[in-house]
Amino acid sequence: MNGMGQMDKTNHDENTTLEERMKNRDGKGWLILWPLLSVFLGLFSSGMMMLLLGHNPIHVYWDMVNFAFRDIYNIADIFAKATPLILTGLAFGFAFRSTLFNIGAQGQFYMGCVAAVFCALNLKGLPSLIVLVVCLSASVILGGLWGSLVGFAKAKFNANEFLISMMSTYVALAIMNYLLRGPLIEMKGEYPQTDVIPESSWIPSLLPHTRLHWGFIIALLAAFFAYFILWRTTLGFKIRAVGMNRNAARYAGIDSRKIFVIVFLISGGFAGLAGFMEVNGIQHMLVQGFNPLIGAEGIGIAILGNAHPFGIVLSAILFGALKVGGNLVVQTSTIPSSIIGIMEGFVMLFVILSYYIQDRISVSRSKRQLKAKERGGHK
Amino acid sequence: MILTGLLARALQMSTPLMIGSLAEVFAERTGVMIIAIEGIFLLGAWGGFVGAYLSGNLFLGLLFAMFVGTCVAAIYGVMTIKLKQHQIVTGTAINIFAVGIGLYLYRVLFGVPLLPLTVDPLRNIPLPFLSRIPIIGEAFFTQNILTYIALLLMPIGCWILFRTRLGLIIRSTGENPEAVDSAGLNVEKVRLLTVLAAGAMDGLAGAFYSIGFLGLYTNDIIGGRGWIAFAICFLGNWNPMGAFLGALVFGLADATAIVIQTSGFKLIPNEFLIAIPYILTIIATISRKHFNVPAVLGTPYIKERK
């Protein structure tokens, strides 16, 4: 008889793994609904935590919203806070599209900070635009190069990128701390921090009398850049192919190793750019122990945004709002600032749970459809 | 004198790394990476301090730390093993959450004390006879109870993993879960129970930082040490003895940095010494083939969907 090939994988065709399902929601409406539900549950659970300190969560959240939207300054601040988060979110999300785990955005961010502050301090007297372009490029390049080392280790030695990028963050931290205590220390030499950078290197404000600066627009452009690369270029095509099936990519003549380096270069560039935003846009100096969770928050934002550049922008704005509202509540009540971390953590956990529930729903719906079809067939 | 101090310190610093990396070895042998290890360390430290402070008993503090570690591991385990969510993603979420909740609950319990609250840390227990051996006696046999426990756990871990049926099951689960399933064992149960046990050990390891020698809790008390334990598991080739050696090396590097820092030796910037363990990890990771890596590490077992 004409053989059908002997190594059958029964039912392989019609069934998918869970992760594939995760990426494949049903309709566009669900895309928004589930994250919203997760955010709601996350805030609800955080509210329960507030009860522990004797606060009425409804009041707290009411205050939060009121404070955050009380005046233009605070509204603008939401977007100012979102700016670096968009970029660290992209740093994780972009690599995630290639199923690479860039846990080292924190370190790449620090390298970006160092590059930006170094250029800003050493380019006194030059026109503002030139200084800004140099600072921006330097932070992107240094962050990117630092990240690409991880990609290189992965490509050349098949090292575990998760572990290496994690370790590289601590090395970057040590380098930054050394520079802050030595070569870059302020004139007074008292604290491990730099001098304030000259005003010519500050990113111009987008709205007067707020902290919102042009960096937000640049971050939006970066998100669009990420989207464009991924879905409009051959490079992005290859990146996604490597991410979804590394083996098939190899058979298709795609050199995954090259992709690893490029992806980490771009991802690191995003994180480095976040450094420029924080140094030249907000802090106007570099201080030791600065923004220690921005990398991890980027991961959460990327997950909440389904690793899609536009989803990341929205999630980053949400996290920005939590921060602004949370900070204001913290300042005006006895709730500690760690409540912001709790809110972020809860939201992330509920997002992950929602993946599971969505999967269950789609499985049982599929079963029901089959049963219905079968009954229809018997009639 | 310096040598004794250095060795003693090295052993002390490597104690939690031994416990944590051993726990990681067991979990990863079943195919589950405990990415939440940093968070479990942190909440273990929190639990240890809180338990000890409130009860006034260090032993109860250790028990509470193990309990907290088990609880966090249970959340992580259920989400990654039962609900089959991504380990790195879930672990990261828990790590972020741990930072927030640790500080928050500290605040809930103790308000804002003017001075950091402290407990008396674990005392060193000189072992009879052995502690009198010159140089190494004081270094190795005048340690606190956790160090002795860690030193005992390493050979016990080795024995369980390689000499018992339980160990065989654990190793098999990470290599071919379908074989384990087909042999009539419950893959998810094996994984979950191992992760719970590992969580208890990670909690204990975390408690070492709070009540093992400092006697207080701060939110940056772990500072990446959980990741080091995680890395040691890789470096130790998923073998308890490898983990033991790895932990000693890291402990020694850590101790050297502290000794040099306090001795006023200024030739090498302190930051570089701090960075050395991490650089070592990177070098070791890229220069060695991981021939022992469990075959299905990091992937959930999906039974009914081929």
Next chain:
Amino acid sequence: MDKDKAVLLKGITKYFPGTIANDHVDLQVTRGEVLALLGENGAGKTTLMKILYGMYQPDEGEIYVKGDKVTIRSPHDAMKLAIGMIHQHFTLIPVHNVVENIILGMKPKPGKSLRVENVAEDIKELGEKYGLEVDPYALIRQLPVGMQQRVEILKALYGEAEILIMDEPTAVLTPQETEKLFGFVREFTSFGNSVIFITHKLNEVMEIADSVTVMRDGKLIGSIRKTQATEGLLARMMVGRELELTTGEREKKSGESLLYVDSISVRGDRGNMVLKDLSLEVRKGEIFGIAGVSGNGQEELAEAICGLRKIEEGHIKLENIDICNQNSLSMIKEGIGYIPADRHLEGLVLDMSVEENLILKNPSDPPFSSKGILDWRRIKKNSKDLIRSFSIKTPSSSTKVKALSGGNQQKVVVAREIIIGTRLLVAIQPIRGLDLGAADYVHKALLEEREKGKGILLISTELSEVMTLSDRIGVMYDGKLLKIFQREEANINQIGLLMAGVTGERNGTNG
């Protein structure tokens, strides 16, 4: 009630997302008998047996073992009911040894020690009793496949199985090993035990079975005694229509030499030489078929030709130009198409759309992109053209490939590779897991390309496929081509023997 009914399944139904794997299937196994569970790949045989073995839970239906109604929640329950299963993909742990693999499934119980030495002793005894000798301390990964299967069987026997399910056990065996396996099956059932033998090979059914149950598309087609069955009847039940091989005379078209493989040696994944000094030639307008039991170096040969595996010694020439040890991208540019053995693992990106998969190998070529920017309009047009000309059934061009049926997925691969392979096509098991219609379509497409003057290297473990399509047939064994036949002189018996490594000069097998 019926104590001589070892197993009775009633109305078993199992839904998988998107498909009904088993649709109210009944099945009955008598004590001391062999039941062949016959059906094409994808008919739902394995799913049904995994339900009996407790690995899957049925959505509907009842299971009776030895007359009692039972619920089997896990393989553990199945083992308690003395049911054992030999999976098609062995459930052994390669880095552990034989004894460790066998101990894994055993609970310590009084009077039965699980000490390694004792178990090793028991295994030896058991092996001698059934002619399944194996070194208890050998690591699984060092054992050849046939031996690994023995370990699987011993594992079940050690668990005191009385009902043994064997899922396509002969797929990995040589004819000689198959004979030996059948010997074991006969002996095992002679003690009053039962065997359920999953297969899609009619000759095996006729040789070993006492009764036959046939499945198609997840449904039960019928159950008959072997004595009442003929191969023709079974084939009709299995596929729903008479088998028709696309044979027929055809014009010889082969022209000048296209691909010349000159005594190459290639290492396998484990570092050992899997191709040894192998030479072959594919001419233009010719299908060169390679027959052989899987795992004799066929995949490595294809990968070496397609630039996916390093060639240690020797040369490969494409129309007299050395293409040895270039990367896969330049092989694609040279016009070599490759239909790999596993479309899910190697041929497709399941999460990408049909149109994306169709340009997977040449996204940078015009007109799909210019200066690195994709031209989605052209990509869609290309896709719509190919969907029409290969009659790929898909809701749309932008549907993810994983939503397509296996046959249509394979058509996507074939369409792409025919475009890429302007000169040479390398195809491994091109109809693996396809229904007859789709298989026929793929075969016709290959023959069409031959007509156009392309060279085709067809590698398959299905002798019938190779013999039907090829102009010349080489038999591969242990990394060597033992003999090359012209189409006319090909003889199924001789090729069968060669596939087992039995050459005229020296008898017996090794390896």
